[in-house]
Amino acid sequence: MLHFENVGLRYGMGEEVVSDLNFSIAPQTFQFLTGPSGAGKTTLLRLMLLSLRPTRGTIHIFGRDSATLTKDELTGLRRRIGVVFQDFRLLDHLTTYENVALPLRALGRAESSYRAEVMELLRWVGLGQRMNAIPPVLSGGEKQRAAIARALIVRPELLLADEPTGNVDPGLARRLLRLFVELHRLGTAVVIATHDLQLMDQLGFARRMVVGDGRVDIFEGNPE
Structure with missing residues (x-):
């Protein structure tokens, strides 16, 4: 590899x-x-x-x-390749859910095909209650977990x-x-x-x- x-x-x-x-x-x-x-x-x-x-x-x-x-x-x-770097690189105008779903949108998938998958992963990393928050209001640890979820969502x-x-x-x-x-x-x-x-x-x-x-x-x- x-x-x-x-x-x-x-x-x-x-x-x-x-x-x-x-x-x-x-x-x-x-x-x-x-x-x-x-x-x-x-x-x-x-x-x-x-x-x-x-x-x-x-x-x-x-x-x-x-x-x-x-x-x-x-x-x-x-x-x-999935990547999690320390600067996170989240888009401030998108919600946590939208940031995590972004790689799937870029692949052309319909939201109906991935919404449940994204929500389940957000719950797993402890962001189930923060999926509609935007990055500027997230803590450093929450941003990190969102970046991890975004990297993992495409397997x-x-x-x-x-x-x-x-x-x-x-x-x-x-x-x-x-x-x-x-x-x-x-x-x-x-x-x-x-x-x-x-x-x-x-x-x-x-x-x-x-x-x-x-x-x-x-x-x-x-x-x-």
């Missing part, structure tokens, strides 16, 4: 932010992306999404060399999430984690960036990708 080969990234003429990255994300797998603050977790997620292009090396996505993709082809491939083949449980209480964090696990069981490959060790310890089967010093070390299961 994703394959990095000797990937490096630098900004301008500075030193490389990440160097010699070699790893793969297989279909239907679950991995945590972790490491200290500033280590490059968000940068790596943006490389996976191809919103950043590497300065050297090769990234294959869904079997395609990213360097050969046209703009339209890249847009088509990104529709197969993506690949989910990239940057600290998706960072602004919620531990009980809701566990509930959201169960939602990610269920999506994984339905066939989605999941990559969650987090520094929460207790959250990661709940999933002994998940692979850990540890970012530090511009590289990625990979551990199967819970490393010491």
Whole structure:
């Protein structure tokens, strides 16, 4: 699904932010992306999404060399990816319900075919009473949950999430984690960036990708 080969990234003429990255994300797998603050977790997620292009090396996505993709082809491939970044990117003039339903509207689906599905997901993430509220009146945690629901509603083949449980209480964090696990069981490959060790310890089967010093070390299961 994703394959990095000797990937490096630098900004301008500075030193490389990440160097010699070699790893793969297989279909239907679950991995945590972790490491200290500033280590490059968000940068790596943006490389996976191809919103950043590497300065050297090769990234294959869904079997395609990213360097050969046209703009339209890249847009088509990104529709197969669900993304939760920390800036949320909700549209302030739309309600919570409308923001979550937006990817389905973009696919041309009639509202009658997805309304119940969107409402059920909003209830699951604790926003059943806030579906008609607009983002400016939502709390940070509510915006985060709306962004998670929007990413999950299309059942993506690949989910990239940057600290998706960072602004919620531990009980809701566990509930959201169960939602990610269920999506994984339905066939989605999941990559969650987090520094929460207790959250990661709940999933002994998940692979850990540890970012530090511009590289990625990979551990199967819970490393010491």
